[in-house]
Amino acid sequence: MSGVIAVIGSGGQLARALRVRLARVGRGALFFGRRACDLSQDRALLENFAANMPQASGIIVAAAYTAVDEAESDADTARQVNTVAPEVFAIEAARRGIPLVHVSTDYVFGGNGSTPLKPDAPTNPINVYGRTKRDGENAILATGVRAAILRTSWVFDGTGKNFMTTIIRLGQTRNSLAVIDDQIGRPTYAGHLAGACLAALKGLQTQNDFDSRIYHFSGSGDAVSWADFAHVILEVASGDLPQPVAVTGIPGSEYKTLAKRPNWSVMDINLFETTFSCRAPHWRDGLAAAYAEWQNAQKKAQT
Ligand SMILES: NC(=O)c1ccc[n+]([C@@H]2O[C@H](COP(=O)([O-])OP(=O)(O)OC[C@H]3O[C@@H](n4cnc5c(N)ncnc54)[C@H](OP(=O)(O)O)[C@@H]3O)[C@@H](O)[C@H]2O)c1
Numbered sequence: 001m002s003g004v005i006a007v008i009g010s011g012g013q014l015a016r017a018l019r020v021r022l023a024r025v026g027r028g029a030l031f032f033g034r035r036a037c038d039l040s041q042d043r044a045l046l047e048n049f050a051a052n053m054p055q056a057s058g059i060i061v062a063a064a065y066t067a068v069d070e071a072e073s074d075a076d077t078a079r080q081v082n083t084v085a086p087e088v089f090a091i092e093a094a095r096r097g098i099p100l101v102h103v104s105t106d107y108v109f110g111g112n113g114s115t116p117l118k119p120d121a122p123t124n125p126i127n128v129y130g131r132t133k134r135d136g137e138n139a140i141l142a143t144g145v146r147a148a149i150l151r152t153s154w155v156f157d158g159t160g161k162n163f164m165t166t167i168i169r170l171g172q173t174r175n176s177l178a179v180i181d182d183q184i185g186r187p188t189y190a191g192h193l194a195g196a197c198l199a200a201l202k203g204l205q206t207q208n209d210f211d212s213r214i215y216h217f218s219g220s221g222d223a224v225s226w227a228d229f230a231h232v233i234l235e236v237a238s239g240d241l242p243q244p245v246a247v248t249g250i251p252g253s254e255y256k257t258l259a260k261r262p263n264w265s266v267m268d269i270n271l272f273e274t275t276f277s278c279r280a281p282h283w284r285d286g287l288a289a290a291y292a293e294w295q296n297a298q299k300k301a302q303t
Contacts, residue, residue, distance in 0.1 A: 003057025004028040005201065008037070008089060013160040014103060015062040017194035030054060039063060039085035040077045046085055050092035058201045059093050061086050061102045064133070068107070069258040071128040082132035087139035094145035099204035101197050104214070106153035106185060108134040111262020116223075118268045119151070119214040127259035137214060147212040148200035150193070150272070153265055154218070154229070156286070157190040158293025163226065165294060167233045171245045181227035181249030185265040186218040189286020193217065199278040215275065216267035219283025223266040225249065232284065236291050240298075 005022065009015035010033025022029045030053075037049045065071060065081035086102050093100040109117055110124030125131040137149050156162040170177055196217045204210055224232070227249040234245045252261060269280050 004030055004054070006053055006056035006059045007031045008039070008059065008061045008085075009033065009063030010036075012063055012066070013155055013157045013162065013190040014193055014197070016159075017157060017190040018060065018062060018197065020191070021194045021198060030056065034063075039081040040065075041080075043084055043088060046088045047092075050088050053092070056098060058098050058205055059089055059100045060197050060201060061089055061100065062197075064103070065129070068127060068129045068261075071132065072258040075128045075132070078128055078132045079135070082129070083135040083139055086136040087143065090140040090143040090145040090147060093147070094143050099146040099148075099201060100140070101201045101204070102136070102140055102147060102149045103193070103197065104137050104149050104151045105130065105133045106151060106218075106265035106267055107262060108137070108151065109262050109265055111183075111264050113264040113266075116266045116268035117216070117264075119216050119271055126262060129259060141212055141214075145212060146204050146210070148204055148210070149214045150196055150200060150217045151214060151267060152188050152193055152196075152217050153185045153267060154187040155190055155193060156187060156290055158290040158295075159297050160190070163187075163229065164233050164287065164290055167230045168237045168240070168294065171234050171237065171241045174245060175243050176246040176248060177230060178248045178250045178255075179225075179227040179230040180252045180255055181225040182251045183261055183263050183265075184223050184225050186221070186223050186267065187229055187283040187286065188218045189281070189283065189290055191289055192219060192281050192286050196272065196276075196278060196280070199276045200272075203276045210275070215272040216269050217272045217280060218267055218269060219286050220269065220280040221282040221284060232287065236287055237294075240295070
């Protein structure tokens with residue numbers, strides 16, 4: 001894989017993890033954050049930005065409107081960021097003849113199942129965020145660009161605002177937490193997701209026989225509820241907590257949110273693993289890595 005990679009996004013979990021990975025391998029990359037390009041701006045402005053981006057060997061779209069609850073009352077912005085902007089970058093990538101890697105979500109699914117969802121399983125989003133991401137996938141595929149769209153789930157790292165960091169923060173002041181136990185999925189460490197994006201881009205850049213399509217990528221290992229995940233997080237972080245924290249499972253119906261969430265979003269990651277010869281690491285390994293990041297950030301904050 002050679003040539004600078006253009007990353008749309010800069011400050012989010014995935015963009016930060018891409019920055020770390022690319023620096024580690026000495027790979028050139030340009031990151032375009034919100035200040036360089038606000039993805040909610042008019043299509044014509046986005047097209048102008050895309051057309052004037054420097055030369056690149058591929059584009060990774062790492063930014064998205066990820067505020068799932070806010071999207072319910074801000075659907076136009078969510079659509080602009082999650083549907084229109086990815087389409088614009090896909091059109092530009094196709095015009096330049098370079099591949100595009102885009103990231104989508106398990107929330108394109110409606111949520112009732114019991115076996116891992118394959119990439120061609122019917123979508124049925126039950127919230128605005130999921131609908132705008134699903135429409136973004138379709139818009140990209142319709143452009144004819146050489147693309148890999150990676151649907152992922154339950155992304156976390158050691159420094160972002162995510163489930164892991166929230167549970168540790170709450171665990172520092174409480175001795176019991178009520179956590180949803182009827183939504184089942186698989187967590188994904190942002191560092192592993194970044195590795196998957198780069199493996200997909202490399203595949204698209206070095207082999208010509210990939211059809212543009214959707215893949216599933218998450219941490220491997222056991223499917224868990226949020227309550228299970230919280231329990232494991234608290235176990236891993238126990239050395240940094242003042243007391244043991246009990247987790248009580250509650251149904252999602254008892255935890256009111258503006259957006260509905262799917263009850264089942266476990267994805268079958270085989271197609272990704274076999275196509276790109278890239279094993280998805282276990283989410284527990286990702287948790288260990290994210291916890292180390294969290295500890296480093298705490299140390300830095302204290303000095
Ligand atoms: N987080 C999850 O649990 C999860 C689950 C499934 C799928 N995904 C998908 O995974 C991908 C990466 O997500 P993530 O976890 O890295 O998300 P994240 O940490 O929430 O970061 C999202 C990034 O998008 C940027 N962004 C939002 N609106 C923008 C706008 N109008 N213009 C420019 N930039 C904008 C944000 O910029 P600011 O920092 O300036 O706000 C932020 O840096 C996304 O495609 C997401 O849909 C995430």
